[in-house]
Amino acid sequence: MSRGAPGAVESPVDAVSPSATGGHARPSRARPARSPRAVVAPADDRQAAFYTLDHGSATLAGALVGQVDGRWRLLAATALPTGSNPEALIALLARRLESVDPSRAEMVGGWPASGPPVSADVPRLVARSRPAATLAVIAATDRTRTRLEEAAAEAGWNVVAGSAERTDPLELTRLATRPGVVAMLVGVADPPGADERELATELSVAAAGIAARRPGLRVLLAGPVPDEPLLALRHAPAIERLPAPPSAPGELAASPLRDALAAARGGPADSRRALAAAAGSLARVLGLRVEILEIGVSGAARVLASPGPADDGGTRASVRLVEVPDAGLFRMDRAGAIDRIDHWFTQGVDRARLRDRLSELAIAPWSDLDGDGALLRAAALRGALERLLSSTDAELGSAGVDLLVGAGGAWSAVPGPAATHIVADVVRRPGTVQVAIDHARLLGPIGTIEDDAERDAVLADLAPDLLLPVGTIVTPRGLRPNRPAGQLVLETAGGRSEIDLVAGGLTLVDLPPGARGTAELAFRGTPELGTRGRHFRVAVSGGLAGLLLDLRDIPLRLPERPDRRRELLGTWERALWPERDS
Amino acid sequence: MTDTLDLVPARTFIVERPRIRLELQPGDRVIAAVGDEVHVGDVLAERIRDARLVEVVTPRDGADQGIPLPGTWLPGEHARPGRHPGAPAGELLFEHRGRRRLATGPHPDRLLAPGDGRILEVEPGVALVLEVQGPGLAATELLGEPHSGRLVVLPEDSDPRLALDVALAGAVVVLPGRVDAEALARARAMGIHGAIVGSLAERDRRDLVAAAARQQAGLHRLAPFGVLVVGGYLRRAFPAAVQSVLEAAAGSLVGLVGDPPLLLLPEDLALPVPLPDRVVVRGGPETGLEGRWLGLGGLRRVRSGITAETGLVWLDDGRTVAIPIGELERFAVHAANG
Numbered sequence: 001m002s003r004g005a006p007g008a009v010e011s012p013v014d015a016v017s018p019s020a021t022g023g024h025a026r027p028s029r030a031r032p033a034r035s036p037r038a039v040v041a042p043a044d045d046r047q048a049a050f051y052t053l054d055h056g057s058a059t060l061a062g063a064l065v066g067q068v069d070g071r072w073r074l075l076a077a078t079a080l081p082t083g084s085n086p087e088a089l090i091a092l093l094a095r096r097l098e099s100v101d102p103s104r105a106e107m108v109g110g111w112p113a114s115g116p117p118v119s120a121d122v123p124r125l126v127a128r129s130r131p132a133a134t135l136a137v138i139a140a141t142d143r144t145r146t147r148l149e150e151a152a153a154e155a156g157w158n159v160v161a162g163s164a165e166r167t168d169p170l171e172l173t174r175l176a177t178r179p180g181v182v183a184m185l186v187g188v189a190d191p192p193g194a195d196e197r198e199l200a201t202e203l204s205v206a207a208a209g210i211a212a213r214r215p216g217l218r219v220l221l222a223g224p225v226p227d228e229p230l231l232a233l234r235h236a237p238a239i240e241r242l243p244a245p246p247s248a249p250g251e252l253a254a255s256p257l258r259d260a261l262a263a264a265r266g267g268p269a270d271s272r273r274a275l276a277a278a279a280g281s282l283a284r285v286l287g288l289r290v291e292i293l294e295i296g297v298s299g300a301a302r303v304l305a306s307p308g309p310a311d312d313g314g315t316r317a318s319v320r321l322v323e324v325p326d327a328g329l330f331r332m333d334r335a336g337a338i339d340r341i342d343h344w345f346t347q348g349v350d351r352a353r354l355r356d357r358l359s360e361l362a363i364a365p366w367s368d369l370d371g372d373g374a375l376l377r378a379a380a381l382r383g384a385l386e387r388l389l390s391s392t393d394a395e396l397g398s399a400g401v402d403l404l405v406g407a408g409g410a411w412s413a414v415p416g417p418a419a420t421h422i423v424a425d426v427v428r429r430p431g432t433v434q435v436a437i438d439h440a441r442l443l444g445p446i447g448t449i450e451d452d453a454e455r456d457a458v459l460a461d462l463a464p465d466l467l468l469p470v471g472t473i474v475t476p477r478g479l480r481p482n483r484p485a486g487q488l489v490l491e492t493a494g495g496r497s498e499i500d501l502v503a504g505g506l507t508l509v510d511l512p513p514g515a516r517g518t519a520e521l522a523f524r525g526t527p528e529l530g531t532r533g534r535h536f537r538v539a540v541s542g543g544l545a546g547l548l549l550d551l552r553d554i555p556l557r558l559p560e561r562p563d564r565r566r567e568l569l570g571t572w573e574r575a576l577w578p579e580r581d582s
Numbered sequence: 583m584t585d586t587l588d589l590v591p592a593r594t595f596i597v598e599r600p601r602i603r604l605e606l607q608p609g610d611r612v613i614a615a616v617g618d619e620v621h622v623g624d625v626l627a628e629r630i631r632d633a634r635l636v637e638v639v640t641p642r643d644g645a646d647q648g649i650p651l652p653g654t655w656l657p658g659e660h661a662r663p664g665r666h667p668g669a670p671a672g673e674l675l676f677e678h679r680g681r682r683r684l685a686t687g688p689h690p691d692r693l694l695a696p697g698d699g700r701i702l703e704v705e706p707g708v709a710l711v712l713e714v715q716g717p718g719l720a721a722t723e724l725l726g727e728p729h730s731g732r733l734v735v736l737p738e739d740s741d742p743r744l745a746l747d748v749a750l751a752g753a754v755v756v757l758p759g760r761v762d763a764e765a766l767a768r769a770r771a772m773g774i775h776g777a778i779v780g781s782l783a784e785r786d787r788r789d790l791v792a793a794a795a796r797q798q799a800g801l802h803r804l805a806p807f808g809v810l811v812v813g814g815y816l817r818r819a820f821p822a823a824v825q826s827v828l829e830a831a832a833g834s835l836v837g838l839v840g841d842p843p844l845l846l847l848p849e850d851l852a853l854p855v856p857l858p859d860r861v862v863v864r865g866g867p868e869t870g871l872e873g874r875w876l877g878l879g880g881l882r883r884v885r886s887g888i889t890a891e892t893g894l895v896w897l898d899d900g901r902t903v904a905i906p907i908g909e910l911e912r913f914a915v916h917a918a919n920g
Contacts, residue, residue, distance in 0.1 A: 078881070078891055081908045083591025092589065092878070092891075169675050169683045170635040173608045177708040179841060202678050209652035209676030213608075213708050234651070355784045356815040363722065363814045366908025367865025374886030415887040579887025 049075070051090055052445035054271055055128040057298035058082055058365035059409035061441035062089040064097060065462065066104070072458055074465035075104065077440035079412055081366040127271035127444035130156075131298040132325035133183070135220075135261075136176035137161035138207060140188045140199035147245040148187045148222060148257075154395070155261035156272060156299055156323035164199045169206050176210045176217075183264070184210060187222035190244030205229045211237045220264060222257055240264060262323065272301040274447030275407060276321040279305035281452065281459045282443075283317040288402035292443070293427075295384045295410035297365050300327035302392045304401070322395050327388035329380050329410045330362035340386055344425070345379035346570040347372045348562070365409070375573070375580060377413045378422060384410065385426040400431035400530065405467065407438040416544035418577040420471035424506070425572075428554045430477035430528045432538045436467035469513045471545035474538065476527035477554040479503035485551055486524050490540070492517035499549075506572055507549040511542035519547065545576055586878050587912070590861055590893065593720070595823060595913035596853060600718040601702060601711055603841040604693060604728060608707035609633035609673050609685035611655050616704055620695040622730050622835060626710055628689035636670060640680045652676050653706030656684065673707060696728045696837030697846035714837075716849035719827050722814060724840030725782070725790050727806035730754070731775035733836045735828055738819075743768065750774050754836055756828050758820060763789035766809055776808040776838045778828070778845060780820045787815075808838040810845055818864075822872055823856040823913050830854055856913050861895055865909035873897035875912070879904035 049066035063077035076093040098105035135157040139145035145163040152159045160181065162172050176184050186207045188200045208229035211219055219230060219237045223244035230239055242264070243256040266273050275292055282290045283305035292303040301323045310316035325331075332338050332355065342354055349357070357376060361368065368376075389398070404423060411419055416437060423435050442462065449455040459466075479485045481504035488499045488507070492515055501507060501523075511517065521529070521536040529536050540547050559565045573580060606612065609630035614620060650656060654674050672684030685707070695712065703711035731754040736745050738758045742765035746755065751773030757765065761779045763786040769777050770793075782790075790809060797804055812824055820828065830851060837846035847853070859875040866884075879892035882904055890906040897903060 080589055080891055081591045083593075083911075084907070085588035088586065088588035092586070168635050170608060170633060170685050173675055173685075173707065177608070177705075179603075179605060179709075205676045205678040206683075209674075212652040213705055215705075352783065352785050359784055359815040364864055364911075366906070369888055369890055369906050369908060370866055370885035373865065374888055413888060418887075577887065579883075579885070 050123040050125060051093065052440075052442055053086055053089075053124060053126045054441040054444045055086075055126070056082060056271070056296055056409050056441075057129055057131050058296065059412065059441070060084050060086060060089060061409075061412075062086070062093055063440045063442055063445075064093045065442070065458075066107075068104070072461035074440055074442070074462060075101075077442075079409070079441065125445035125448055126269060127274045127448050128269055129271040129296055129298060129444070130266050132156055132158045132328075133265065134158040134160060134178075134180045135265075136178075136181045136184045138172055138176060138184060138186050138203060139163045140196040140203050141165045141193065143193075144187055144189050144196065144223075144245055147189075148185055151245060151255055151258040152185060152261050153325065154255075154322050155258045156265050156301070156325055157261065158325050164203050164206070165195070169209075172206060173210055173213070176207075177214055181217070183218035183220060185220040185222060185242075185261070186225050187242075187245055188225055190223040192224060200224065201226055208233055218264075220261070262321075269448050271444035271447075272299070272323055273321070274444045275301060276303050276305075276319050276447070277449075277452075277455060278443040278447035278459065279303040279321075279405075280317040280319040281446075281455045282403070282405075282463065283307040283319070284315045284452075285456050285460045285463060286403065287315065289400075290403045290405065291401040292405045292407050292438075293385060293388060293423075294407040295327065295329055295381060295388065296408040297329050297362065297410075299323060299325040300329075300384055300388045300408070302388055302396060304396050320396055322392045324388050324391040327384050327391060329365070329377075329384050330358050331384070331387075332358060334387060337383060337387065341376075341379050341383040342562075343558075343565070344382040344569065346375055346566050346573055348566060369413070374413065377410070378418060378573075378577075381410045381414065382422055382426050385422065389426065398429055400429050401433060403467075404433050404435050405438055405443070406435070406470075407441070407443055409441075411437050412439070412441075415577060415579065416468060416470040417546075418573070418580075420473065420543065420545035420548055421506075421572060421576040424473050424475070424548055424550045425556060428475070428556055430475055430554060431530045432472065432474045432540065434469065434472045434541055435543065436469050438466060439468040440466055442466040469541065469543035471543035471548050472511070472540040473548045473550055474519065474521070474529070474540070475550040475554065476521070476523065476529045476536075478527040478532070479523070479525060479551055481553065484524065485527075486522045486534075488549060489520040489522075490517055490547065491520070501549060501551060503551045504553075505551060506575065507551065508545070508575060509547040509549065511540065511546040513542050513544060515542035516540070548576075586893070587859055587875050589878070589891070589907055590875065590910050590912050591907075592914040593911045595720060595856075596827075597718045597720055597842070597844060599713060599715065600842065600844055600846075601713050602696070602718075602839045602844065602846075603709040603711055604696075604839070605709055605841065606693075606705070606707055607633060607685075608675060609687055610693070610707060611673075611689055612704050612706060612710060614695075614701045614704070614710065616701050618701045619699075620701060620712070621698050622695055622837060624695040625692045626695055626701075626712075627693040629691035629693055630685070630687045630689055631691060633685045633687045635675075636672060636684050636686050638670075638682050638684060640677055640682050650674050650677075655706075656682075693728075694730070696730045696839050698849070709841075714846055716847050716851070717853065718839075718842075718844030718846050719812075719824065719831075721778075721810045721812045721843040721845060723811045724808050724838055724843045725787060725811065726776070726794050726808040728837065728839045729775040729806045729808045730835060730837040730846070733828070733831050733834055735832045746772050746774065748772050754778065754838060756832075758825075760817065762786050763793070766790055767793060770804060770807040773805065774807070775805070776810065778810045778812065778838075780811075781813040781816055781818050782809065782811050783815055783817075808840070810838045810843060818870055821862045821913070823854075823860070823862075826854040826856075858912075861893075861910045861912045863895070863897075863905055863909055864911055866905065868897065868903065868905060868909075871897050871899065875910075876902065882906075 052063045054061040061079040064075045204226045222242040242260040290305045294301040305319045485501040485503040611628040614626045672686030675683040697714040699714040734753045735756040754776040756778045834848045873895040876894040879894045892904040
């Protein structure tokens, strides 16, 4: 690890700025009208304000947003463990604003500086992350079962599955009636294959047999599954018809079935679905390709949003969301998951103890915040990110983006600079990317605003407040390790600095949040940084970690021996997380 | 005005008149009916062992009294003698194109009521819901099977290898000290009905589950056995509030159930109630200590550099410390009916 220090930089105008990879044609930056209807202006002379609440599986996050000089600003935010009383959290936010700015508190909340906060009539935007519920998938053939299973898993369900072709009716009944199963998806392809036609009717009758045992079980039918046997039941279940499974594996990118399953699981206030809407707004408002990596205790999601010109001359955004329940922070049910956490953990601990500690954290995610508990969380976050990316790369690809946003409770449990290091370790893509954290967990609640224009207006104002810039990562690929790699010249408004680069490590350059500059990279070889070349000029912006030049291999190669690996990881971790040893 | 104590997550401690689910398998024969008042030890269902699927021809009209619904237990004589002599008794899964699929097999096991209560629902082959008359002490997991017995609290410093003997057969024992799979296997072998532990490591849980699976597969099974885990995976003592309830219930007939995980207590038991501002530390350097909530401690940076909301706690050892709220919990005195 080497560290450079440029001269002083001037204060930024925008905390979030395009961190160009150079040469991309960008749509014009949208500036929508600022009149969100979702947040009703008070009838009296108070200034408009609203609270946000994000009910996560482990974390209850709240924020107070108000208008200051005609713009929406984040006035207060905090997070507590789930189980805390939301009203108490709201009162805490109100009191906190009152203590630091009594006049603002009075203007926004209408409560007197000396009296109790009156928060009941301030509007609220609420998002909830739904714990991944279990869906029993029953298909006619194994081929269809695989497709249904993939679609359901990507829609955020935990899945148990069987097919009439391979599983006997007794086992199918057991599978669909096991504890925790809240819904049953019965499906055949459309048009059904020759082998499915005969099985479809029997499948429907078997499903009716299961539904008769479990009154209240939601029944989802995909494809031409007859519903007569289900409707003939004395307490007929509510049947939801969904699109048929795609005709071939790999066609799930725009699968209407997956979207329908996601809707069936979460509802409009589901925070992961709301993230997709918020990502679209960010892409439109900032004119950037945005990727959100949301990691929570109950699951994870990856959202990609890209802006483009709309037919009406404005900006539109294409948004893709994939949920991965088993990329939850402490999930260890995928083979090898615990090995990967052990791989990243910089403290030596035996496997049984590691498993117990992770299981304990799954029960009480907020416990053991300090000491090596924080390091364990960071290792678990790396493991979860790996699972998320490996599960979604086939669908979403691994192309670079301009802005990568960490969302969800997992990112709150590590300091900002350490978050940059985690991203650099796991997201191994050549290019330049700015990293930010949704530190106040505003994206989910704001994503619940249904109208795009309203949401864009709120986010246009709030983006500098809600995105905590933690750093810019520059990652070239193709450098020869442990050799002089070239030179970096960083020019900012306050000065110019030159730093020699050595391949194989991390180089950290101080660049505070809000600062912007231009990095000229002159390499001895011809590495890839978006494109191949010797000389690159990229725009960079600052963050809590500053500018991180990641000159390590892509993919990252670490020593096989655990002690050496821990030592090396620990060296990097210490540089970006000095408090880890305190 | 909301009290700042509400910022501390409340852990369900006592559930009044809980509704518990007792799991069934397709083919189990339910004996109890909805509305029945049952007492601890009553037979609720006969459990199938090694259920198998059979396919039989649907009898002609009139052989059945009406059209049976899926989940109905069909006696062997539903097929007329001589016409389908091989048709066994079994539970109807479904009927399709003149053929019935039945789950059938021998029923050597019994599902016994773990507490006094009333049957609320019967979902054939799925679950039986019982509203229990007495309160339940909340736990995190039941490993094994629901059961009941007289509660015996072993001393903190007792060695389970010495303390667990046949004199405790039929009891539910509280093991406050270090517990491993060997101690639990010994308890089971001694005829003890169940154990209550503060925590259990993953390795011991796996051993226990594997042992239970072997028992399930065995021809001659041992009696049901359940282990109720009150905490998590890392070794911790029982919180004082839990310990005082266990001591108050010592000698009483109690039940262990897994959905939700509860220790079923006698209806007439006088429950010691913790003070509302009592909090327990469940992480960090003060893990396991208890004290009184004094109020908010503000946003503070903890050792690892993470900023967290803290609360001021007057610990029982006399110190007043600021502890992240996430590392605190308090006990909800009585939760809603579960």
